[in-house]
Amino acid sequence: MDILVIINAIFTILTYATALFFLVAIVRAFFKTKNVQNALVYCIIMVPFVLRLLRLK
Amino acid sequence: MRNLNINTVKAIAVIIAAFCMGVSGYLFWEHRNYKEPVVVSEYITEVKKLSDYSDVVKGTTNDCNVYIFDSGVEGGCMLIWGGTHAEEPAGVMAANLLVENLKVTQGKVILITRENNSGSTVSRVGEAYPRFYSYQTPWGTKTWRFGDRHANPLDSWPDPEVYIHYPSGQTLANVDIRNTNRNWPGKENGLLTERTNYAVTQLIKAEGVDMTLDFHEAELEYTVENTIVVHEKGQAVAAMVSMMLTSQTFDVPIGMEFSPTALHGLSHREVGDHTDAASYLVEVAEPMLDRIRGITDEELLMSGKDVFVIKAGERGLLYAPIDENGWPIDKRVARHVTTALTIMEVNNTVNPDQTILIENVPSYEEMMSNGLGIYYHNPLAVPADRVYYD
Amino acid sequence: MTMFQHSLAVIAVIAIVFAVAKKMKVCTELTLLLAALGALVAHLIIPMGVDERSALPFTEIIRHLVEGTFNYFDVCMTFLTATFFMTLYKETGGVNYLVRQIVGRFYKKRVFCLLLLLVVMMVPGAVTGSGATTVLTVGGLVGAVLAAMGVAEDRRVALVFILAAMSAACPPINLWTMMAAAGANMPYVGFTAPLALLSIVGALFATFYLTRGTKSDSPVDAVLDTLPEAPQGWNALRAFVPFVVMLVLILGARVVPAYWPVIGLPMIFMLSAAAVLLCSPKKVNVLDVAVTTVVNLKELVGIMVVVGILNQILTLTGARGLISLGVVILPIWLLFAALWLILPVAEGVLQYAVAPLLGVPLIMLFNMKGFNAVIALSTWSVMWPLGDCLPPTAVVGRATVMQLDYKGNYYKGFVKAALVPILFILALCTVSMIFNNQLGNLLGV
Numbered sequence: 060m061d062i063l064v065i066i067n068a069i070f071t072i073l074t075y076a077t078a079l080f081f082l083v084a085i086v087r088a089f090f091k092t093k094n095v096q097n098a099l100v101y102c103i104i105m106v107p108f109v110l111r112l113l114r115l116k
Numbered sequence: 117m118r119n120l121n122i123n124t125v126k127a128i129a130v131i132i133a134a135f136c137m138g139v140s141g142y143l144f145w146e147h148r149n150y151k152e153p154v155v156v157s158e159y160i161t162e163v164k165k166l167s168d169y170s171d172v173v174k175g176t177t178n179d180c181n182v183y184i185f186d187s188g189v190e191g192g193c194m195l196i197w198g199g200t201h202a203e204e205p206a207g208v209m210a211a212n213l214l215v216e217n218l219k220v221t222q223g224k225v226i227l228i229t230r231e232n233n234s235g236s237t238v239s240r241v242g243e244a245y246p247r248f249y250s251y252q253t254p255w256g257t258k259t260w261r262f263g264d265r266h267a268n269p270l271d272s273w274p275d276p277e278v279y280i281h282y283p284s285g286q287t288l289a290n291v292d293i294r295n296t297n298r299n300w301p302g303k304e305n306g307l308l309t310e311r312t313n314y315a316v317t318q319l320i321k322a323e324g325v326d327m328t329l330d331f332h333e334a335e336l337e338y339t340v341e342n343t344i345v346v347h348e349k350g351q352a353v354a355a356m357v358s359m360m361l362t363s364q365t366f367d368v369p370i371g372m373e374f375s376p377t378a379l380h381g382l383s384h385r386e387v388g389d390h391t392d393a394a395s396y397l398v399e400v401a402e403p404m405l406d407r408i409r410g411i412t413d414e415e416l417l418m419s420g421k422d423v424f425v426i427k428a429g430e431r432g433l434l435y436a437p438i439d440e441n442g443w444p445i446d447k448r449v450a451r452h453v454t455t456a457l458t459i460m461e462v463n464n465t466v467n468p469d470q471t472i473l474i475e476n477v478p479s480y481e482e483m484m485s486n487g488l489g490i491y492y493h494n495p496l497a498v499p500a501d502r503v504y505y506d
Numbered sequence: 507m508t509m510f511q512h513s514l515a516v517i518a519v520i521a522i523v524f525a526v527a528k529k530m531k532v533c534t535e536l537t538l539l540l541a542a543l544g545a546l547v548a549h550l551i552i553p554m555g556v557d558e559r560s561a562l563p564f565t566e567i568i569r570h571l572v573e574g575t576f577n578y579f580d581v582c583m584t585f586l587t588a589t590f591f592m593t594l595y596k597e598t599g600g601v602n603y604l605v606r607q608i609v610g611r612f613y614k615k616r617v618f619c620l621l622l623l624l625v626v627m628m629v630p631g632a633v634t635g636s637g638a639t640t641v642l643t644v645g646g647l648v649g650a651v652l653a654a655m656g657v658a659e660d661r662r663v664a665l666v667f668i669l670a671a672m673s674a675a676c677p678p679i680n681l682w683t684m685m686a687a688a689g690a691n692m693p694y695v696g697f698t699a700p701l702a703l704l705s706i707v708g709a710l711f712a713t714f715y716l717t718r719g720t721k722s723d724s725p726v727d728a729v730l731d732t733l734p735e736a737p738q739g740w741n742a743l744r745a746f747v748p749f750v751v752m753l754v755l756i757l758g759a760r761v762v763p764a765y766w767p768v769i770g771l772p773m774i775f776m777l778s779a780a781a782v783l784l785c786s787p788k789k790v791n792v793l794d795v796a797v798t799t800v801v802n803l804k805e806l807v808g809i810m811v812v813v814g815i816l817n818q819i820l821t822l823t824g825a826r827g828l829i830s831l832g833v834v835i836l837p838i839w840l841l842f843a844a845l846w847l848i849l850p851v852a853e854g855v856l857q858y859a860v861a862p863l864l865g866v867p868l869i870m871l872f873n874m875k876g877f878n879a880v881i882a883l884s885t886w887s888v889m890w891p892l893g894d895c896l897p898p899t900a901v902v903g904r905a906t907v908m909q910l911d912y913k914g915n916y917y918k919g920f921v922k923a924a925l926v927p928i929l930f931i932l933a934l935c936t937v938s939m940i941f942n943n944q945l946g947n948l949l950g951v
Contacts, residue, residue: 061304061305062305063305063306063765064305066767067307070274070768070769070770070773071273071274074273074274074770074772074773075273077583077776080796081583081586081587081590081796083793083796084793084799084800087793087800088797088800088801088804089126090126092122095121096532096533096535096536097804098125098126098129099129099536100533100535100536100804100805101800101804102129102130102132102133103539103812104582104804104807104811105133106136106137106572106575107575107579107582107811109137110140110141110572111269111576111579113141115144115145115148116140116238116270116573136572137572139568139569139572140565140568140569140571140572143565143568144569239573241573241574241576241577241579241814241818242577242814242817242821242859243818243821244818244821244822246560247569273770274580274769274770274771274772274773275768275770276759276769276770277633277635277756277759277770277774278678278679278759280759280760282764283764285763286693286695287678287694287695288688288693288694289681289687289688289694290684292688303764307768337866337867338690339873376693378695379693380693406827407827407830407862407863407867408827408831409827410513410555410824410828411509411513411554411555411559411823412822412824413559413562414560415557415558415559415560419558421557422557423508423509423510423557424509424510424827427835428831428834428835431835432874433834433835433867433870433871
């Protein structure tokens with residue numbers, strides 16, 4: 060396999076890792092917040108991160 | 117008490133979000149994994165995979181089926197594909213109809229129904245598209261995946277911050293790196309869509325293809341509409357095809373346009389420039405693609421009826437006519453199939469050494485009067501070795 | 507009931523739900539979500555016209571809502587990573603170091619300093635096409651220097667916003683132009699000159715208009731005393747390496763595209779953030795910085811996710827088509843007279859989605875009328891980003907207020923201060939749009 064294809068694949072994996080990193084941060088912010096509306100917003104923000112990491116969308 | 121309340125709200129929010137993700141996640145999974153059965157014509161010679169021509173797509177979603185109809189009699193070779201843009205179903209259905217019925221008695225015809233298969237495994241965000249579209253046949257319902265103009269991000273992520281076309285160096289919108297009609301002739305070590313087009317280019321060279329035809333659909337607001345876009349090599353043929361179909365067959369004329377030399381990455385430009393083949397691309401009107409369309413659903417996709425688009429037409433804002441009869445899928449598919457046959461027919465006259473003779477494909481009138489259903493076959497009623505999945 | 511009335515009723519329901527939710531002090535993100543849900547309910551209840559329609563099962567309704575959250579997913583990833591990079595840089599003291607260096611060296615050379623700041627602001631947006639990226643990467647830094655130069659708070663927030671908007675409009679990357687051109691099958695060619703002309707003139711006007719009357723007459727040392735100290739150990743090399751990494755990763759793809767991997771903006775910012783960690787003399791908890799980033803960006807990212815849902819529902823119900831149709835059937839003289847208002851307002855609602863929504867039909871219309879579509883699209887693409895301070899999304903405006911820790915009134919302070927330069931740029935673009943053929947001949951496009 061061409062080296063450039065392998066490097067591109069590595070950047071894909073790193074991008075997924077970045078999404079996971081921020082999902083963890085969003086979950087932490089969700090648990091920390093004492094504001095009901097903020098909690099709901101964090102919950103909505105999580106949705107695309109979870110589905111992308113599960114490779115469903 | 118306050119803590120209890122917030123925790124309760126959080127728990128309810130998580131349950132609702134999990135429910136929504138579960139339901140939609142299943143639907144996304146179902147869309148991505150649905151296989152379209154194709155009952156190949158009894159006259160087919162061989163079904164290959166795209167990776168047989170270049171292993172750069174091996175094991176990927178875009179390693180599509182390549183349906184080969186070789187008469188064994190010396191003549192020309194034509195490659196026809198649908199599915200470059202999975203939101204343009206007439207191309208997929210037309211290629212599928214040909215695969216299920218074609219008989220070639222001289223020369224060779226090669227068909228691909230899903231040129232960018234990845235794009236058909238995801239719906240286009242923000243467009244509120246249905247996931248599937250169906251056609252009623254005498255034996256039941258035949259269903260195809262409806263998808264995105266671009267490859268699925270699950271197959272190609274991330275996009276670059278800007279897409280620089282290879283080899284021209286032209287700058288394009290970043291998402292267009294996942295649009296297979298923006299990265300011809302392909303790049304051997306590029307992203308999935310670039311590698312897909314590289315593999316098809318290798319197919320064109322390996323099979324000695326003389327002509328290629330790329331099936332598309334376009335919004336009625338778009339200037340390049342109901343027309344054949346052609347490379348310099350095919351201009352004489354395309355002009356004659358346009359005249360013949362407009363005067364004898366189609367109720368709405370089909371035009372002919374030269375492939376712009378400054379717009380890179382499109383099949384009608386790059387295939388002609390980088391291979392020996394003459395490249396053609398054909399467009400037909402699809403109101404579902406218009407930004408000014410009304411309610412978005414499968415009904416609009418298949419009937420092509422939309423009162424907002426009609427209103428724009430009354431104001432002279434469209435490049436194709438439309439009335440309350442819309443642009444039904446039968447008409448769109450029939451135009452594509454007939455255009456392909458007429459290109460072969462005219463090319464036989466202009467380039468006799470590239471003669472291709474075919475049989476068993478319905479005429480425009482037959483498709484319009486009978487509907488398309490009888491030309492798609494029941495996968496359960498034929499031997500398993502005639503059923504392939506895209 | 508006709509489909510026109512149906513889609514109009516859906517829009518009315520959105521407006522009513524929005525107004526009621528706002529009245530009940532619901533935050534903008536949840537207000538927009540409620541508006542989208544209201545639109546969906548209205549769509550299901552109200553008759554849809556005479557044409558047959560497909561059934562919309564409950565599971566598909568859920569699917570449309572969730573699918574909408576992906577509309578701007580990549581943009582959200584860019585916002586998060588860019589802000590993470592700059593938050594790390596700020597937390598480790600890099601921003602303080604750079605601000606002190608710029609003020610120390612250039613405070614007395616006022617015009618030069620302003621031009622330098624203009625260039626610093628224009629570069630990130632010009633190469634990424636995102637005004638929010640500009641604000642999130644260098645907005646805070648430039649804001650701090652402007653504060654040290656004595657520019658009043660309202661004005662410096664206004665200036666940072668307008669420069670960010672103009673940086674997004676500035677070539678080589680203008681995402682609105684690219685999206686609209688791609689939708690209309692126009693090559694992204696010939697836009698550089700008109701986009702550069704309009705965005706740079708706009709940026710220059712805003713810079714000198716909003717800093718008028720300020721003087722650099724305090725002693726440099728006195729100004730430096732007002733600025734926070736940078737942690738020990740920072741030097742020019744350490745301070746510039748992360749930005750060099752970012753520039754190399756971005757420019758590499760342009761210099762040797764055939765041999766350069768596809769990195770994507772999120773990873774470019776994450777690698778630049780990694781460079782900050784390697785260069786910084788001060789250690790910080792990375793996850794804490796990520797949580798801070800998420801908390802700071804909650805509104806921005808939340809809005810983008812929810813606007814994605816709203817956009818999906820507008821399309822599903824025909825409301826998007828009705829809005830788009832409403833614009834393109836206006837008489838051409840009215841378009842010339844009204845686009846300066848329509849485009850920024852639409853941007854405030856739909857963000858980048860406005861380019862394919864309005865841009866493509868408008869290009870078709872202008873082509874049909876024999877106008878120079880390259881010039882026309884360029885003028886719209888400079889007007890669009892100015893709407894990024896308008897509700898309901900106000901993405902770049904909110905980011906600017908957040909980055910500069912602005913305490914004043916959003917509309918009476920910041921937007922009011924920005925009004926004259928914004929109107930100047932809109933007027934410039936409108937005149938260019940009206941004289942599109944003449945300007946096209948002049949610029950050779």
